[in-house]
Amino acid sequence: MASTHTPSALPSSSAADAVAKLSAAAAAAEAEAEDYERTHVHGVYEAIAPHFSATRYKPWPFVGEFLRSRPLGAVGLDVGCGNGKYLGVNPSVFMLGSDRSASLVALANSRGKKLQEEHVQQSKLKAEQGETDTGAGTGGEAIGGAAVATEVLVADSLSLPFRDHCADFVICIAVIHHMSTRTRRQEAIRHLLRCVKTGEAGQSGGEVLVYVWALEQGNSRRGWEEGGEQDLLVPWVLKSQQQKQPKQPKQRKGEKSSQDQGTGGRVAAATATGNSKSGEEPPTETTAAAAAASGDQGHTDPVFRRYYHLYRKGELEEDVVAAGGKVITSGYERDNWWVVAAAANDDEPSSSSPSRPT
Amino acid sequence: MKVLTLNFLTCAVRACKSSSDSFPLHPKDAELASDDVEVNPQLLVNLLPRLDWKALRTTSAELGFPQLPEQPPTIEELQADEKTLKDLHSLLMETNLMEGKLVCGHCGHEYAVREGIPNFLLPSHLV
Numbered sequence: 001m002a003s004t005h006t007p008s009a010l011p012s013s014s015a016a017d018a019v020a021k022l023s024a025a026a027a028a029a030e031a032e033a034e035d036y037e038r039t040h041v042h043g044v045y046e047a048i049a050p051h052f053s054a055t056r057y058k059p060w061p062f063v064g065e066f067l068r069s070r071p072l073g074a075v076g077l078d079v080g081c082g083n084g085k086y087l088g089v090n091p092s093v094f095m096l097g098s099d100r101s102a103s104l105v106a107l108a109n110s111r112g113k114k115l116q117e118e119h120v121q122q123s124k125l126k127a128e129q130g131e132t133d134t135g136a137g138t139g140g141e142a143i144g145g146a147a148v149a150t151e152v153l154v155a156d157s158l159s160l161p162f163r164d165h166c167a168d169f170v171i172c173i174a175v176i177h178h179m180s181t182r183t184r185r186q187e188a189i190r191h192l193l194r195c196v197k198t199g200e201a202g203q204s205g206g207e208v209l210v211y212v213w214a215l216e217q218g219n220s221r222r223g224w225e226e227g228g229e230q231d232l233l234v235p236w237v238l239k240s241q242q243q244k245q246p247k248q249p250k251q252r253k254g255e256k257s258s259q260d261q262g263t264g265g266r267v268a269a270a271t272a273t274g275n276s277k278s279g280e281e282p283p284t285e286t287t288a289a290a291a292a293a294s295g296d297q298g299h300t301d302p303v304f305r306r307y308y309h310l311y312r313k314g315e316l317e318e319d320v321v322a323a324g325g326k327v328i329t330s331g332y333e334r335d336n337w338w339v340v341a342a343a344a345n346d347d348e349p350s351s352s353s354p355s356r357p358t
Numbered sequence: 359m360k361v362l363t364l365n366f367l368t369c370a371v372r373a374c375k376s377s378s379d380s381f382p383l384h385p386k387d388a389e390l391a392s393d394d395v396e397v398n399p400q401l402l403v404n405l406l407p408r409l410d411w412k413a414l415r416t417t418s419a420e421l422g423f424p425q426l427p428e429q430p431p432t433i434e435e436l437q438a439d440e441k442t443l444k445d446l447h448s449l450l451m452e453t454n455l456m457e458g459k460l461v462c463g464h465c466g467h468e469y470a471v472r473e474g475i476p477n478f479l480l481p482s483h484l485v
Contacts, residue, residue, distance in 0.1 A: 034485075073404020075366065094405060096363060102477065109475055116395070123396055151363045155478035159485060161370040161469075163381050168408070 033181050040233065040307035041178040042100050048236050048304055049103035053083035062333050063173060064089055066209050066340070074168040077195055079157050080175030084108025087150035088115045096162070098155040105152045112150040157188050162195045170195050170208045174336075177212040177309045180231075182319070185309065189323035193343045207328065208341045210320075215310035217335040224310060233305035311337050359474055362450040364417050365409050369462035370469075370478040379464035382413040385420055386468065388458035395451045402447055403433050414450075423449055 045052065059067075063086060070076060072092040081087060081097030082104050088095075088111075099105045155161050157175060170192050179185045189210065196206025217224045317327045320341045330339040367383055374380035411430040418426050431442050459468040460476055467484065470477050 031482075071404070073401050073408070075405070075408050092401065094362065094401075096366060098478075100479070102475075105475055106473075109473075116393075120394060120396060151359055153359065153363075153367075153476045153478060155370060156480070156485075159370040159372065159478070159480050161367050161476075161478040163366060163368040163410075164375065166366045166408075166410075 029181075030184075033179075033184055036180050037178065037307065040180075040305065044236065044304040044306045045101040046103050048238055049083075049101060049107060051238055052236070053104065053107045059086055059089055060173065060211065060333060060336070062331070062338060063171060063209065063211065066169075066171065066207075067093070070169060075166065077162060077167045077170045079160065079170060079172040079192060079195075081105075081108055081152060082174075084111050084150065084152060086171060086173065087112055087152070091119070093168075095150045096167075097150065097152045098157070098160065098162075099152070100154070100156050102154050105154050108152045112152065115150070157191060158184065160191050160195065164194050165197050165206075167195045168197060168206050170206070171210075172208065173211040174213065176210060176319075177311060178307060180307055180309065186319050186323045189319055189325060189341070193323060193325045193341065196343065198343055204328065205342045208325070209338065210316065210341065211333075211336045211338045212311045212316055213308055214332065214335050214337045215312045216332075220335050222335075226312065228310075230310045230312065232308050232310060234308050236304045236306060238302045238304060313337070359455050359471065359476055360451060361414075361417060361421070361453045361455070362405070362409075364455070364460075365414055365450075367460070367476070369464060369467065370480055371462065371465050371467060371484050374462055374464045377464040380462050381410070382417050383460035383469070384463060385417070385455060386459040386461050388421060388471075389456045390421065391454045391456045391474075392448075393452045393454055395447070397444065397447050399437065399443055402443065402450070403436055405450075406430055406433070406436065418449060421453070421455075423453075 067076070067086060067089045070090055070093045074093045076093050076095045078084075078086050078095055078097040081099050082101075084097055084107070086095070087097050087108065097105075097108055099108070153161070157172070158179075172188075172192055176185050176188050179188055189208075192208045192210070196208055199205035215224055215228060215230055216226050316337045316339050317330055320327050320339055321344075324344055325341040326344040328340045328342055330337070332338070364382060364385070367381075368375065369380040369383065371380075409430070411426075415426045415428075418424075431439070431446075436443050436446070454474055455471055456474045458471050460471060461468050465484075467480075
């Protein structure tokens with residue numbers, strides 16, 4: 001904060017100047033963070049979109065549960081929808097997905113169209129066979145049987161185009177950990193909370209489900225753990241020659257799916273920053289271009305490094321509260337921390353925690 | 359993008375959020391296409407209270423559809439009157455804005471819609 005009064009060289013009318021300077025500095029820092037994310041997040045996703053998408057086909061179990069438990073006709077937002085793998089999970093809700101990456105949104109769009117066409121054909125077939133289809137909430141296979149209505153758009157999660165309180169629920173999966181300052185991460189959560197309905201008459205408002213990558217990944221091959229560096233550049237190796245089908249989930253339920261949140265290859269992650277202690281300055285280091293050239297031993301699968309902030313235990317809940325939300329439930333699933341949050345009601349104590357399948 | 363979607367969208371510019379002029383966004387040079395979507399009466403009935411009806415009336419008029427009544431149909435009306443249901447389904451679910459722009463009535467910014475996908479990324483001076 002600005003010092004209140006200093007008998008300094010500042011001219012007398014300078015309080016306003018000082019404030020202006022300070023906000024200019026804040027704006028510069030913000031611009032720097034945006035710039036950083038443009039290179040180390042957005043640029044990378046644009047470059048790896050098809051490959052990334054081919055490895056993202058299987059919903060997180062808890063996210064699937066959350067989506068399938070929403071009522072018919074509910075309106076949901078998927079902020080950072082990527083290739084849209086969650087948009088069709090529950091065909092009886094209206095899902096609206098947004099992502100910063102136009103390439104991923106285009107992929108999500110064609111995916112949604114395909115699901116819709118398949119659905120139309122299936123129901124025609126059923127009609128011919130004289131079967132009845134109540135259409136209510138019966139879908140729910142891994143990818144979803146029928147996309148009744150899924151829509152996608154390109155938007156930044158810090159400048160969302162959704163009208164306030166328009167949604168029954170919001171999901172935001174593996175997005176917020178890409179923001180390079182804590183202020184921006186909290187701001188992102190604030191935006192999510194603003195999209196959902198406010199609670200009425202003592203009821204909780206709409207729910208916001210957030211997933212972020214955990215620092216504590218004791219069982220993962222990545223070897224990150226408590227006390228480690230939280231701000232990292234994580235490599236994505238773009239397998240150039242093989243445009244093969246994604247491995248179909250051979251793994252049985254319960255087995256670890258490192259594929260789903262995988263690093264696409266190598267796991268050595270570079271520390272993103274020397275100045276992460278404040279958490280307010282974007283890390284500085286390798287540029288994506290430099291990283292891209294760093295494929296080892298003359299073999300040239302390009303490597304892209306994405307910025308991640310790995311959440312430590314409890315940090316996500318702290319961010320929710322700082323963003324003006326309250327935590328309804330929270331937990332850990334396969335290397336991720338998750339939280340179900342709602343906008344904090346000033347008066348009502350949060351008594352009603354809806355029971356939730358694990 | 360569906361007309362339904364337009365009912366949930368406003369200007370992405372922060373300063374516009376508090377202005378009632380920023381919602382709904384106004385289609386401009388709109389090219390429409392119609393999709394074949396199965397009618398799901400219960401879904402529509404459940405969606406109805408989640409819509410901003412006044413904004414939908416505006417959008418519908420701007421796209422050249424017949425004027426919607428001032429009040430939304432009640433659930434009973436919707437269930438009893440198949441034509442109203444079909445018309446609403448056709449407007450909300452089947453009508454797609456494929457190309458054109460969405461204009462904010464407050465700041466005047468125009469968001470492009472291409473191949474059915476609106477783009478809300480802002481130029482840096484508007485962020």
